[in-house]
Amino acid sequence: MTVVGTGYRIASQITPESLARIKAADKFFYLVADVVTETWLAGLNPSAENLTDSYAPGKSRTDTYNEIVDRILAPVRTGLHVCVAFYGHPGVFAHSTHEAIRRARKEGVPARMLPGISAQDCLFADLGFDPSDGCQIFEATGFLVQKPKTDPSCALILYQAGAIGVSTFETSALWNRSALQVLSEVLSKKYPPKHRITLYTAPHFPVCDPIILRISIARLPKADVTIATTLFIPPSKEPRWDDRMARRLGMS
Amino acid sequence: MAKRLTDFLIKLSTDSHSLEQFETDPAGTMDAAGLSATERKAVLSRNPNALRKELGQPHVSHMTDEKKKTAKKKKKTAKKKAAKKK
Ligand SMILES: C[S@@+](CC[C@H](N)C(=O)[O-])C[C@H]1O[C@@H](n2cnc3c(N)ncnc32)[C@H](O)[C@@H]1O
Numbered sequence: 633m634t635v636v637g638t639g640y641r642i643a644s645q646i647t648p649e650s651l652a653r654i655k656a657a658d659k660f661f662y663l664v665a666d667v668v669t670e671t672w673l674a675g676l677n678p679s680a681e682n683l684t685d686s687y688a689p690g691k692s693r694t695d696t697y698n699e700i701v702d703r704i705l706a707p708v709r710t711g712l713h714v715c716v717a718f719y720g721h722p723g724v725f726a727h728s729t730h731e732a733i734r735r736a737r738k739e740g741v742p743a744r745m746l747p748g749i750s751a752q753d754c755l756f757a758d759l760g761f762d763p764s765d766g767c768q769i770f771e772a773t774g775f776l777v778q779k780p781k782t783d784p785s786c787a788l789i790l791y792q793a794g795a796i797g798v799s800t801f802e803t804s805a806l807w808n809r810s811a812l813q814v815l816s817e818v819l820s821k822k823y824p825p826k827h828r829i830t831l832y833t834a835p836h837f838p839v840c841d842p843i844i845l846r847i848s849i850a851r852l853p854k855a856d857v858t859i860a861t862t863l864f865i866p867p868s869k870e871p872r873w874d875d876r877m878a879r880r881l882g883m884s
Numbered sequence: 885m886a887k888r889l890t891d892f893l894i895k896l897s898t899d900s901h902s903l904e905q906f907e908t909d910p911a912g913t914m915d916a917a918g919l920s921a922t923e924r925k926a927v928l929s930r931n932p933n934a935l936r937k938e939l940g941q942p943h944v945s946h947m948t949d950e951k952k953k954t955a956k957k958k959k960k961t962a963k964k965k966a967a968k969k970k
Contacts (some may be wrong), residue, residue, distance in 0.1 A: 642897035667941045668893045693950045725949040773951040793947065799950055833932075838903055840932050854889040 633714045633736045637722040637748015639660075640834040642669050647750040650717070651676075653746065656714035659665070659707040663700070664719040665860070666836045668709045673717060687801045696801060700728040701735065708736050708769045721750035725771060734790075743812040751862045754834035758842040759864060763787060765871050770865070772796050776818060784822050785869040790815075794859035805858040822878050824869045830864040831857060845882075870877055886939050889927075893935075934953040 634653045639645025660677040663684060663854055664670055673682045686699045708714045716722070722729045723745050736743035749857040756763065757789050766786030776781075782788060795802075796811035819829075828849045833843040849865075857863075877884070892914070897901045906913040914924045928948040 642894060644897045666936075667939050668890050668897075672891050672898075694952070727949050771949060771951055826903060835932065837893055837932060837935055839893075839906070839927055840930050840935070843932075876905045880963070 633644045633708050633741055633743040635716045635718070635722045635743070635748070637731060637746070638669060638673070638717050639834055640665075640720060640754055641674050641750035641838060642666075642836065644838065647746065648677070650746050650748065653715045654711070654717060658712035659714045660717070661704055662717040664717070666719075666797070669719065669836065673852055676713075680705075689803055690800050694801055697728040697731070701732045704728075704732045705735060705739075708741050709739070714793055718748075721748040721753070723747070723756050724750040724752070746867070751791065751832075751834055754842065754863060755789070755832050755862060757835070758844065759832065761787065761864070761866070765867070772815065777812060781821065784872045785867050787867055788865040790863040790865070792859070792878060793863045794829070794861055796856050802841070808857060809853070809857075811855040812855070812857060819849045819852070819865065822847055823865065827868050828866070830866070831855060832862045832864055833858070833860050834862075852857055886923065888918050889923045889935075889938055892927075915961075930958060 634657070636646070636653055637648075649717075658679065660680045661683050662670065662673045662680060663682070664673065669768065670682060670684075674682070679690055681703075683700050684705065686696045686703065687693075689697075698779035704714060704716055715799055716729065718726055718729055732742040733813065747752060752769065755761070766783070767789060768780075768786050768793070769789045770780060770782075772790040773796050775782075776796065791828070793812070793815065794805070795807040798807045798817065803805050804848075813847050821828075828846050829849055829852070831843070831845040831847065835842050845856060895917075896906055902913070909925075910928060914927060921926065923938050926938040929935075
């Protein structure tokens with residue numbers, strides 16, 4: 633079994649290795665975020681099957697993920713070579729792909745994930761940001777509920793800011809606006825309220841540019857956030873420098 | 885489904901020559917692809933929502949991850965036990 637990522641821009645961000653796996657599979661499943669990529673993928677392999685119908689408005693996403701894993705594993709168990717394609721990187725903020733690989737391996741079937749271009753990869757390129765001074769990445773609900781220790785001298789990336797606290801699937805562009813108020817309050821305690829943050833959306837279509845909105849943290853509750861938005865909070869402080877450690881490392 | 889528009893966008897994403905052609909002569913390439921007036925308008929707007937509307941696609945991004953309570957619950961019980969021991 634192979635799990636691959638299609639990136640964001642229809643057919644242009646997939647690796648040749650992943651494309652070859654899709655074409656060679658006995659059974660091919662896909663789950664992507666736009667209809668054009670769906671059409672392109674459906675044309676690559678006659679066995680192609682869209683996993684989208686495992687989602688339904690109001691249905692628990694946990695149920696959906698379990699169903700997706702079962703759908704993927706059914707042909708694996710009959711000995712078929714299965715390929716599964718997800719948009720972005722198939723292992724970045726994606727529960728069912730990791731779970732399907734774990735279960736296939738447990739059942740003695742070789743399973744492998746091939747990397748894809750994720751939202752943060754597009755973000756680094758489009759915002760011209762290099763994570764070399766550190767970059768903290770969280771799922772937005774987890775950031776609020778699990779309260780990880782974060783450092784304002786490192787950049788912060790939050791996925792799924794448009795779906796905070798929501799455990800079902802919805803079809804609206806933003807699933808929980810009121811939670812953005814909470815996120816804004818929490819961020820304001822760590823950063824100056826006027827600190828500029830970026831709402832980033834990578835383009836799916838080749839004729840479109842990325843959507844890059846720069847706003848203050850205080851403006852977040854009213855901002856144009858969707859479930860496809862990734863939040864980028866640049867550092868508000870210079871990184872620290874430990875002279876003693878630098879000397880110890882021979883960096884004088 | 886908007887077949888011509890879909891094929892047009894797939895072509896631009898699989899063939900960099902087509903994309904270059906589109907950038908130099910948008911009207912000509914859209915003519916050749918047989919796009920309707922509203923489809924052309926959507927393409928020229930370069931607005932993903934306008935394109936999505938022409939493609940008949942709602943604003944859906946399939947969530948593939950979800951935060952669950954399980955880890956937190958375990959920690960709480962562990963903490964409570966530790967407190968009792970004290
Ligand atoms: C379940 S995760 C999937 C991430 C995907 N596997 C990846 O590698 O990028 C969904 C989240 O990805 C991000 N995302 C999805 N579509 C996006 C887009 N077009 N631009 C930027 N981020 C996007 C958002 O943070 C969204 O809430």
